Amino acid sequence: MTTPDDATHQAPETGLSRRALLGLGGGIAAVAAAAGFGAARGTAAAAAPSAAPQPGTFAFTGAHQAGVVTPAQDRLYLAAFDVTTDSREELVALLRRWTTIAARLTQGLPAGPLGPASGPYDAPPDDTGEAADLPPAGLTLTFGFGRSLFVGTPGPDGTPGTDRFGLADRLPGGLVVLPHFSADDLDPARSDGDLVVQACADDPQVAVHAIRNLSRAAFGAATIRWTQLGYGRTSSTTTAQRTPRNLFGFKDGTANVKAEEEDALAAHVWVPADAADADAADGVDSAWLTGGTYLVARRIRMTIETWDRTSLREQETLVGRTKGEGAPLSGGTEHSEPDFTATGRGGAPLIAANSHVRLAHPDQNDGVRMLRRGYNFTDGNDALGRLDAGLFFLAFVRDPRTHFIPMQSRLSAQDGLMEYLEHTGSGLFAVPRGVPDGALVLGADGTPATTDDSPFVGQDLFA
Amino acid sequence: MTTPDDATHQAPETGLSRRALLGLGGGIAAVAAAAGFGAARGTAAAAAPSAAPQPGTFAFTGAHQAGVVTPAQDRLYLAAFDVTTDSREELVALLRRWTTIAARLTQGLPAGPLGPASGPYDAPPDDTGEAADLPPAGLTLTFGFGRSLFVGTPGPDGTPGTDRFGLADRLPGGLVVLPHFSADDLDPARSDGDLVVQACADDPQVAVHAIRNLSRAAFGAATIRWTQLGYGRTSSTTTAQRTPRNLFGFKDGTANVKAEEEDALAAHVWVPADAADADAADGVDSAWLTGGTYLVARRIRMTIETWDRTSLREQETLVGRTKGEGAPLSGGTEHSEPDFTATGRGGAPLIAANSHVRLAHPDQNDGVRMLRRGYNFTDGNDALGRLDAGLFFLAFVRDPRTHFIPMQSRLSAQDGLMEYLEHTGSGLFAVPRGVPDGALVLGADGTPATTDDSPFVGQDLFA
Numbered sequence: 062m063t064t065p066d067d068a069t070h071q072a073p074e075t076g077l078s079r080r081a082l083l084g085l086g087g088g089i090a091a092v093a094a095a096a097g098f099g100a101a102r103g104t105a106a107a108a109a110p111s112a113a114p115q116p117g118t119f120a121f122t123g124a125h126q127a128g129v130v131t132p133a134q135d136r137l138y139l140a141a142f143d144v145t146t147d148s149r150e151e152l153v154a155l156l157r158r159w160t161t162i163a164a165r166l167t168q169g170l171p172a173g174p175l176g177p178a179s180g181p182y183d184a185p186p187d188d189t190g191e192a193a194d195l196p197p198a199g200l201t202l203t204f205g206f207g208r209s210l211f212v213g214t215p216g217p218d219g220t221p222g223t224d225r226f227g228l229a230d231r232l233p234g235g236l237v238v239l240p241h242f243s244a245d246d247l248d249p250a251r252s253d254g255d256l257v258v259q260a261c262a263d264d265p266q267v268a269v270h271a272i273r274n275l276s277r278a279a280f281g282a283a284t285i286r287w288t289q290l291g292y293g294r295t296s297s298t299t300t301a302q303r304t305p306r307n308l309f310g311f312k313d314g315t316a317n318v319k320a321e322e323e324d325a326l327a328a329h330v331w332v333p334a335d336a337a338d339a340d341a342a343d344g345v346d347s348a349w350l351t352g353g354t355y356l357v358a359r360r361i362r363m364t365i366e367t368w369d370r371t372s373l374r375e376q377e378t379l380v381g382r383t384k385g386e387g388a389p390l391s392g393g394t395e396h397s398e399p400d401f402t403a404t405g406r407g408g409a410p411l412i413a414a415n416s417h418v419r420l421a422h423p424d425q426n427d428g429v430r431m432l433r434r435g436y437n438f439t440d441g442n443d444a445l446g447r448l449d450a451g452l453f454f455l456a457f458v459r460d461p462r463t464h465f466i467p468m469q470s471r472l473s474a475q476d477g478l479m480e481y482l483e484h485t486g487s488g489l490f491a492v493p494r495g496v497p498d499g500a501l502v503l504g505a506d507g508t509p510a511t512t513d514d515s516p517f518v519g520q521d522l523f524a
Numbered sequence: 525m526t527t528p529d530d531a532t533h534q535a536p537e538t539g540l541s542r543r544a545l546l547g548l549g550g551g552i553a554a555v556a557a558a559a560g561f562g563a564a565r566g567t568a569a570a571a572a573p574s575a576a577p578q579p580g581t582f583a584f585t586g587a588h589q590a591g592v593v594t595p596a597q598d599r600l601y602l603a604a605f606d607v608t609t610d611s612r613e614e615l616v617a618l619l620r621r622w623t624t625i626a627a628r629l630t631q632g633l634p635a636g637p638l639g640p641a642s643g644p645y646d647a648p649p650d651d652t653g654e655a656a657d658l659p660p661a662g663l664t665l666t667f668g669f670g671r672s673l674f675v676g677t678p679g680p681d682g683t684p685g686t687d688r689f690g691l692a693d694r695l696p697g698g699l700v701v702l703p704h705f706s707a708d709d710l711d712p713a714r715s716d717g718d719l720v721v722q723a724c725a726d727d728p729q730v731a732v733h734a735i736r737n738l739s740r741a742a743f744g745a746a747t748i749r750w751t752q753l754g755y756g757r758t759s760s761t762t763t764a765q766r767t768p769r770n771l772f773g774f775k776d777g778t779a780n781v782k783a784e785e786e787d788a789l790a791a792h793v794w795v796p797a798d799a800a801d802a803d804a805a806d807g808v809d810s811a812w813l814t815g816g817t818y819l820v821a822r823r824i825r826m827t828i829e830t831w832d833r834t835s836l837r838e839q840e841t842l843v844g845r846t847k848g849e850g851a852p853l854s855g856g857t858e859h860s861e862p863d864f865t866a867t868g869r870g871g872a873p874l875i876a877a878n879s880h881v882r883l884a885h886p887d888q889n890d891g892v893r894m895l896r897r898g899y900n901f902t903d904g905n906d907a908l909g910r911l912d913a914g915l916f917f918l919a920f921v922r923d924p925r926t927h928f929i930p931m932q933s934r935l936s937a938q939d940g941l942m943e944y945l946e947h948t949g950s951g952l953f954a955v956p957r958g959v960p961d962g963a964l965v966l967g968a969d970g971t972p973a974t975t976d977d978s979p980f981v982g983q984d985l986f987a
Binding site: 135136138142143175182183184185186188189190191192193194250264265266269273276277280284285286287288289290292293303305306307308309310311365366369370371372373374376384385437439440441442444445446447448450 | 598599601606638645646647648649651652653654655656657713727728729732736739740743747748749750751752753755756766768769770771772773774828829832833834835836837839847848900902903904905907908909910911913
């Protein structure tokens with residue numbers, strides 16, 4: 062039996078575990094400081110010269126939330142929540158708790174003490190424990206708000222929803238009701254939600270653990286509406302990442318907006334200040350979302366078995382790229398620019414008019430680009446034995462009215478791939494900017510703690 | 525932003541990918557040879573001195589199937605199939621195709637050629653492609669046969685099933701109908717099946733890709749009945765592996781049978797020759813299973829939310845171990861032997877009478893041990909927002925009549941943990957011995973190929 066390569070196999074067991082962190086005593090504060098909690102990073106480094114940055118962590122605080130331009134982790138667990146309280150105070154208290162727990166979990170700390178050495182023995186542990194020996198695995202937690210949080214859910218007869226939290230005049234213009242697209246067969250039980258949390262990590266157990274502990278902290282204030290596990294990333298968000306493949310077997314996201322493209326991020330991903338100016342003309346104060354973004358989530362089931370019986374020629378024609386290299390059918394290599402004018406025998410375009418690469422290209426979409434961050438999913442099978450599998454599409458955009466709806470309208474009507482696709486779930490969320498560096502409240506042990514004054518994600522929405 | 529640790533984050537991108545392998549030309553044969561295909565390993569190494577063992581692979585051939593004592597990989601995808609043909613020849617042809625494809629996939633090769641450089645352009649590619657750039661990730665594929673393959677499925681009125689393939693007199697004694705256990709609420713759509721394939725790998729996309737391609741090769745002969753994705757291993761199968769945690773947050777499988785314990789494997793896991801002798805007395809020829817094993821699969825849903833509200837004291841009392849270290853409540857460390865006679869204040873046993881560790885201990889079960897290989901799962905949520913999550917229990921045993929049914933009867937009746945458990949799916953499968961080293965037929969390019977004479981997993985059942 063060949064011994065597996067250590068670097069490949071042992072990865073989840075390398076790195077500093079949560080347990081090791083706890084055992085370090087003073088190390089907790091040092092790590093927290095090095096990660097940017099409560100102090101400017103340079104100062105912290107000077108104060109704790111022996112503290113190495115915690116491997117496998119991304120800072121929770123910053124101008125933007127982590128989990129957008131962060132190098133796309135391998136695994137996803139995403140949960141949408143319904144808020145069950147009508148109390149604005151309880152909603153704010155939930156967001157405070159979530160912020161503290163997220164700041165802890167993303168730095169490799171447990172949600173709270175695990176046991177009797179540090180907590181009461183006759184109470185439940187503050188952390189559920191199943192990630193206690195695992196490294197941080199690059200966990201990011203990204204929070205967003207659904208339209209129903211602002212204006213409630215309309216009744217089936219069209220009666221308006223209820224503004225439970227006094228937020229109706231804060232509803233940003235982009236948080237619209239998405240129109241019906243041709244390939245939609247949406248399941249309400251897999252769609253919408255008042256709140257969303259995207260957990261990304263390189264270990265799925267770390268992502269699921271995070272959602273479980275946040276869900277637990279929501280007891281009495283919010284319950285899970287739907288969740289989605291994604292096991293393979295289908296996008297790269299940095300130029301250093303290899304382009305991954307979707308379940309059609311094709312490379313996906315070659316033309317994605319990348320973290321290094323600051324101008325493109327400003328133009329296509331982050332909500333600009335002038336969006337609030339436009340909303341102000343409609344009597345809405347959406348300045349709280351400046352510097353944030355919108356998350357479009359679409360559960361796209363693929364008819365895998367049908368696709369697998371089509372010829373390679375048909376597959377490549379529909380995508381507009383080669384399957385192996387991912388090169389445009391007009392020639393070159395993966396990152397060559399497609400030449401939509403190139404023709405072959407009989408004058409037919411080498412890249413077909415109904416190919417995905419043509420219809421989704423910025424040249425065909427008023428120059429619009431997205432930052433995609435989707436994942437492959439497989440949720441068992443249907444009664445006919447067909448895999449319930451596909452792409453859980455996630456995209457971050459500055460405004461879905463310009464950056465999602467037009468393109469999706471075109472694709473759903475014209476893209477030849479749509480024959481193999483069915484949209485079965487949908488969500489749109491406003492993703493507020495990040496909690497500023499240095500804003501978190503630290504407890505006696507130097508780790509993030511929740512108080513009545515703790516900052517929280519989305520705080521400016523409630524100001 | 526802290527840069528994540530490369531060893532942790534880049535693991536899925538390290539190692540030799542399938543695409544790189546294909547590009548190596550002669551490297552394919554060298555790798556195949558080094559992995560034990562078609563030649564004794566020593567000879568192959570001598571013949572191809574430049575061939576390094578393919579990192580991250582386990583040999584497919586051998587006395588036993590891989591995926592039992594193989595160091596437990598991090599992720600699982602398991603599929604049970606219904607055979608849809610009544611033809612014994614078509615069933616055998618399926619097993620031949622599966623054997624060849626499994627031999628290829630486990631060595632990091634695609635199921636077959638991907639595209640026009642090596643295959644027809646107007647036919648579907650032989651491999652679906654989504655793992656083309658991924659390393660082998662330690663993939664193992666383990667095949668088993670359900671009782672219904674031998675004797676069909678009884679009707680609801682108790683009428684006997686049909687022996688479609690002339691296998692009724694080969695039904696091994698251990699392949700029984702499991703009795704109803706107290707905590708059972710079994711869903712037929714998550715239970716049983718004629719065939720099972722367990723795919724384990726360190727990358728879930730590699731495991732799902734394998735099942736998808738095997739399912740595709742089954743077209744017209746078998747369809748998927750149910751599948752289960754497992755994202756975190758809950759057992760160690762070698763002494764070098766860290767003990768993982770289940771979703772109760774406790775270490776699991778501390779007392780598991782390990783690959784290094786050859787005597788224990790012979791006593792508890794591999795089917796001995798005298799099992800066939802006993803079956804022969806009943807007029808059954810089960811010698812084909814000697815050296816194989818039985819796989820017990822149980823989908824155990826945990827009432828996570830209720831568990832999370834119990835005190836640490838209650839949790840530890842029910843398990844009989846500490847949550848942090850995993851030490852028996854009688855003292856010591858994780859691997860200390862529990863002292864069931866130790867008493868505390870008032871003479872009460874330190875390890876409670878209804879604790880899991882006591883009821884499952886070999887001393888309480890006629891010395892019986894299992895090789896467990898389970899995984900944590902999370903399959904969305906129910907209508908109340910509760911996670912549909914738990915433990916997908918997998919155990920390999922020499923005879924379920926002695927090594928599973930008695931213990932599960934005791935646990936389901938007495939174990940205090942059962943209050944938090946519900947068995948929602950169940951399967952029992954006979955796992956034949958391995959395809960012998962050197963038996964595979966190699967094609968012109970030196971990789972495994974299917975012919976009318978190809979050996980196949982379970983071949984002796986049909987001899």
